[in-house]
Amino acid sequence: MRKRYRRAAVALSAVALLAAACDSSASGGGDSGSGPIRIALMGIITGPSHLDGWDNSFKLAVDEINAAGGVLGRQIEYKEFDSGITPQAAADATNLAVEYQPNLIIGYSVSAGLKASIPGINAAGVPVIHNTLAKLTSPDSLGSQLTFRLSPTGNQYATASYQYLTQKAGARSIALVNTQDASPAEGAGEFQAEAAKGGVRVEHRAVSPTVTDLTEPVLAAKGSDALFVWGYNETDALAVKTAAANGYQGQYLGFNTAAAAQNNLIPAGLLTDKVHAMSFCPLEVLDTPAAQKYQQAYTAKYGVPPGNSSTSSYYDAVYIFKNVAEQIKSVDPGQIVAGLAKVDYQGACGEEKADAQHNLSHSVSILSFAGGKQKVDSTMNNLDAGF
Amino acid sequence: MAHFVAIVISGLTQGSVYALIALGIVLLQNATGVINFAQGDLITLGAYVGFWFLVQNHGNPVLMYVVVILVMFVAGVALERIGYAPLRNRQPLTIVISTFALGLAIRSALGAWQGSDGLNLPSPFGSGTVSIFGAATSWQSLLTIGVTIVVGVVLYLLMQRSSLGRQVRALAADRETALLQGIRVNRLSPLIFGLSSALAGVAGVLIAPALSVSPSLGFNMLLSAFAAVILGGERLGGVAFAAIFVALFQSLATGYVSPNLSDAYPFIVLVLVLAIRPQGLVKVVRGVRF
Numbered sequence: 001m002r003k004r005y006r007r008a009a010v011a012l013s014a015v016a017l018l019a020a021a022c023d024s025s026a027s028g029g030g031d032s033g034s035g036p037i038r039i040a041l042m043g044i045i046t047g048p049s050h051l052d053g054w055d056n057s058f059k060l061a062v063d064e065i066n067a068a069g070g071v072l073g074r075q076i077e078y079k080e081f082d083s084g085i086t087p088q089a090a091a092d093a094t095n096l097a098v099e100y101q102p103n104l105i106i107g108y109s110v111s112a113g114l115k116a117s118i119p120g121i122n123a124a125g126v127p128v129i130h131n132t133l134a135k136l137t138s139p140d141s142l143g144s145q146l147t148f149r150l151s152p153t154g155n156q157y158a159t160a161s162y163q164y165l166t167q168k169a170g171a172r173s174i175a176l177v178n179t180q181d182a183s184p185a186e187g188a189g190e191f192q193a194e195a196a197k198g199g200v201r202v203e204h205r206a207v208s209p210t211v212t213d214l215t216e217p218v219l220a221a222k223g224s225d226a227l228f229v230w231g232y233n234e235t236d237a238l239a240v241k242t243a244a245a246n247g248y249q250g251q252y253l254g255f256n257t258a259a260a261a262q263n264n265l266i267p268a269g270l271l272t273d274k275v276h277a278m279s280f281c282p283l284e285v286l287d288t289p290a291a292q293k294y295q296q297a298y299t300a301k302y303g304v305p306p307g308n309s310s311t312s313s314y315y316d317a318v319y320i321f322k323n324v325a326e327q328i329k330s331v332d333p334g335q336i337v338a339g340l341a342k343v344d345y346q347g348a349c350g351e352e353k354a355d356a357q358h359n360l361s362h363s364v365s366i367l368s369f370a371g372g373k374q375k376v377d378s379t380m381n382n383l384d385a386g387f
Numbered sequence: 388m389a390h391f392v393a394i395v396i397s398g399l400t401q402g403s404v405y406a407l408i409a410l411g412i413v414l415l416q417n418a419t420g421v422i423n424f425a426q427g428d429l430i431t432l433g434a435y436v437g438f439w440f441l442v443q444n445h446g447n448p449v450l451m452y453v454v455v456i457l458v459m460f461v462a463g464v465a466l467e468r469i470g471y472a473p474l475r476n477r478q479p480l481t482i483v484i485s486t487f488a489l490g491l492a493i494r495s496a497l498g499a500w501q502g503s504d505g506l507n508l509p510s511p512f513g514s515g516t517v518s519i520f521g522a523a524t525s526w527q528s529l530l531t532i533g534v535t536i537v538v539g540v541v542l543y544l545l546m547q548r549s550s551l552g553r554q555v556r557a558l559a560a561d562r563e564t565a566l567l568q569g570i571r572v573n574r575l576s577p578l579i580f581g582l583s584s585a586l587a588g589v590a591g592v593l594i595a596p597a598l599s600v601s602p603s604l605g606f607n608m609l610l611s612a613f614a615a616v617i618l619g620g621e622r623l624g625g626v627a628f629a630a631i632f633v634a635l636f637q638s639l640a641t642g643y644v645s646p647n648l649s650d651a652y653p654f655i656v657l658v659l660v661l662a663i664r665p666q667g668l669v670k671v672v673r674g675v676r677f
Contacts, residue, residue, distance in 0.1 A: 047498075047503065049503070050498075050503045051503070051504060052502050052503070052504055205646050205647075206647060207649065208649070210603065210607040211649075211650070212594070212597075212598055212607055212608060213397060213401055213638075213649075215393060215394065215397035216394065216642045216646050219390055219393055219642070220646070233505050233599070234505050234598065234601060237505070237507070237598075237599050238597065238598055241514070241597060242597075244514050245516055245523060245525040245528075247516070247523035260505075263504055263505055263506075263507075264507045265505050265506070265507045265599045266507070267507070267509060267513065269513065269514055270514055
């Protein structure tokens with residue numbers, strides 16, 4: 001009996017030592033000051049929400065920087081982790097990512113996923129540049145100063161869409177249709193608040209993200225000057241087709257219409273001068289020198305022109321990191337965080353300047369499809385992030 | 388008036404798709420006793436086959452339907468061979484789980500074949516519409532309703548006038564006696580799986596032009612179709628009627644009661660009807676007995 005207990009004690013001690021060793025290697029291992037700089041790229045790699053080519057912009061930036069000598073003389077290497085669409089998947093992927101001991105994490109397009117990943121991120125002390133929209137992922141809500149938002153907030157999208165529809169399109173009544181998940185619902189709430197302040201009538205509908213029939217919302221929109229749909233590629237495509245089928249004549253603005261059009265989900269004949277799309281980083285159509293340089297480099301590398309995707313901004317994310325690291329001459333996480341908090345960078349997507357809540361983007365573009373060609377119709381600048 | 392007509396046509400269109408899905412489920416259940424949880428993914432497969440033929444291979448729109456029916460029939464037979472035949476003598480739950488697993492496999496295979504991005508299957512009529520009592524109605528909606536009527540008539544004739552139909556009806560009426568009478572389910576089941584799968588494929592290519600072709604296309608419609616299956620009982624005619632009823636209820640309630648419960652209405656009507664008539668809707672309909 002004593003021998004058995006002794007063996008069990010030895011085994012348990014070995015397990016505890018092993019766990020401690022693993023734990024110490026997962027947290028605070030840190031940068032050695034030499035060797036490659038590591039970036040963990042979090043994205044939806046598998047499943048129905050995966051988008052082909054989602055990491056192309058990121059890889060383009062890494063290849064360009066490495067070809068030019070890297071960051072502080074060090075090459076960038078990276079590893080991709082599947083953050084999925086559920087909080088648990090994101091948390092699991094984050095735990096794997098921190099074991100990789102990255103100098104930076106880029107990614108997270110699902111707010112709940114980033115929220116679930118914060119314990120792992122805080123434990124590792126790694127700065128994060130993310131693309132989520134919701135208030136849930138503000139530093140105050142997350143309880144972490146390590147995160148920096150590259151995409152506009154839902155508040156900024158709501159303000160931009162409201163300003164465009166009322167000031168440019170002259171709408172005094174708007175039909176608003178949003179899917180019932182977090183970011184669209186939050187954004188729709190912000191939009192309605194703006195409309196209430198401005199005395200604009202809003203006919204609101206909330207639909208399932210997997211909605212298969214938008215006839216009723218479109219019929220309800222027929223009395224409005226504009227129809228604004230905040231959902232996904234498929235939702236926008238369905239809305240445009242249903243609007244056309246039911247003879248809707250007003251202005252149309254969709255959150256994902258550009259991506260839906262690019263993926264040929266919307267017949268070209270329906271992309272009239274009354275159809276518009278929102279985008280914060282329309283690198284495929286911006287005509288700034290930086291954007292054009294990006295378009296040429298992308299086409300040369302991948303053989304196709306760049307598409308509309310929220311992950312296009314990862315190109316700027318890598319360059320922002322490079323810019324900050326070279327200014328402070330360090331990749332120490334704490335110093336990188338301090339540097340990101342003061343960043344003011346003119347990227348391919350436009351100006352990226354950190355505010356007090358670590359929001360880097362303050363403008364949203366509205367695209368139009370006149371003559372079947374996508375172009376920037378307006379850009380709303382100096383948008384307050386709201387949180 | 389135009390608003391009401393638009394709502395009704397929208398309901399009839401949705402109901403037609405639900406009917407095609409529900410008919411496939413009930414046909415299979417009557418013949419084999421199997422509830423096929425892969426039916427939704429077979430709808431998706433049909434839409435992808437249509438996309439592959441029409442868009443990627445520049446096929447003829449009319450021929451697309453023929454190709455989809457043939458390919459899906461073969462897919463249904465394959466499903467029977469893999470997911471049903473080896474498990475024929477196992478517990479029904481085992482077979483149900485097998486069909487569910489096959490559905491997931493189909494969904495994954497579609498993602499690997501065509502990617503996960505949404506795809507567009509164009510309607511043969513483009514975006515053309517016709518005015519019906521002032522309501523702009525897409526030709527695709529009318530095609531969907533028309534094809535469903537034709538399919539319903541063909542199924543009726545098949546069930547009433549053919550040996551296959553008599554065997555299926557016998558199995559539906561009294562399975563044990565039918566088996567004792569010598570009906571060979573082993574020979575029947577591949578045919579019925581094929582037919583059920585072909586119905587799903589037709590539903591897929593009819594609904595895909597309005598939506599987007601994505602790996603989750605069919606599954607989203609399957610749950611509402613199950614409401615029709617339950618309400619319609621085990622009669623094909625009853626199921627078709629129930630599908631139209633559920634979709635019209637959903638459409639009218641969304642338009643005139645509350646738009647916020649649109650996805651829930653099929654299940655609200657299911658609960659309401661079963662509370663009043665636990666046997667479902669079938670006996671309300673006289674003379675529809677196929």
